[in-house]
Amino acid sequence: MISIKAGSATELVYNYLKNEIIHQKLKPGTQLTEQSFCDKLGVGHSPVRRAFEALQEEGYVEISPNKGAFVAEFTKLQIMQLCAFRIELQTYALSLCIDLFTDDDFIKLEGYINDEISAFETLDFAQYMDAILGFHCHIVDKAKNPYLSAAFNNVINRVSVYLALYDNFYDVHKPISFNNHSNLIQAIHNKKLKQAKKILEKISNNMIQVFEFNASNPK
Numbered sequence: 001m002i003s004i005k006a007g008s009a010t011e012l013v014y015n016y017l018k019n020e021i022i023h024q025k026l027k028p029g030t031q032l033t034e035q036s037f038c039d040k041l042g043v044g045h046s047p048v049r050r051a052f053e054a055l056q057e058e059g060y061v062e063i064s065p066n067k068g069a070f071v072a073e074f075t076k077l078q079i080m081q082l083c084a085f086r087i088e089l090q091t092y093a094l095s096l097c098i099d100l101f102t103d104d105d106f107i108k109l110e111g112y113i114n115d116e117i118s119a120f121e122t123l124d125f126a127q128y129m130d131a132i133l134g135f136h137c138h139i140v141d142k143a144k145n146p147y148l149s150a151a152f153n154n155v156i157n158r159v160s161v162y163l164a165l166y167d168n169f170y171d172v173h174k175p176i177s178f179n180n181h182s183n184l185i186q187a188i189h190n191k192k193l194k195q196a197k198k199i200l201e202k203i204s205n206n207m208i209q210v211f212e213f214n215a216s217n218p219k
Contacts, residue, residue, distance in 0.1 A: 002054040009047035013037055014054055021060050021071060022125050022164040028073030032061065059161040074162060079211050082158055083204035089152045090136065091197045093143040098191050100142060108138055109185050116178060125169055129160050135181055139188070159207075166211050177203070 004011045017037070020026045034048045041048075052069045055061040063069045074082075112135035119127035133156050140152040163169075180203050187196040 002050065002057055004050070004054055009041075009043040010050045010054070013041055013043060013048050013051035016041060017051055018055060018060060021055075022129075024165070024170065026071050028071055028165045030071040032069040032071065034069075059158060060164065072161060072165065074165070074211065076208065076211060079162065079208055082155065082162070083207060086152075086155045086159065087197065087200045087204055089148065089155060090140055090200055091193070093140040093145070093148055093152070094188065094193055094196055096143040096145065098188055098193055098196070101188055105138070105142065106185060106189060109135060109181075112138070113178060113181050113185075116181070120169070123170065125164070125167075128169060129163055132163070132177060133157075133160055139184075162207065162211075166214050168210055168214070180206070 004014055017026075017032070026032075032052065034045050034052075037043070037048045037051075038045060052061055052063060056063050056069075060072055061069055062072050112131045115131035115134075116128055119125070119131060136156055137149070137153065141149050143149075180199055184196060184199045184203075187193075187199055
């Protein structure tokens, strides 16, 4: 993991570039040239290069030898594979713990939905992503299987990159995630594993549909 010193030139570039990506000002596949950020932010090449490398570790940037750095992009196949793996991991987790959820867990999950709503009202996409990731990780972590949680964290972090690149957060009046997450809570509360899996499949299908729409209707 690349360490970035607070207040450093690297942090300046990192924060600027990540903000541009999550606000979808830099589109998937956009080439990132070191010199342009040196000129724009008044820094040297080394901080820009380290910021690129840090964002590559997080999945937001791809660095290709002899070609340079680019904003990451997904193919439909990659998203389908990501979604399929996510469904299986989360369904397996629920098979282990669906009987273990307490009132406190449901309050916590409802709190994440409230955070989603608040983030949407203020157009705070970073908070919106944190709420979604927190919601789903809480469900998986309930299984108390550290290997399962580690695998799911890897997948959900890739989902967060997908959301930053392709989600229609800024273009809709109300994200459909609110209803999907509320319905998932209800399925867990009723201990309906098959119903919960169907909702997870619906969430994944929505991701694929948004990708297909954005791919065919570039802004």
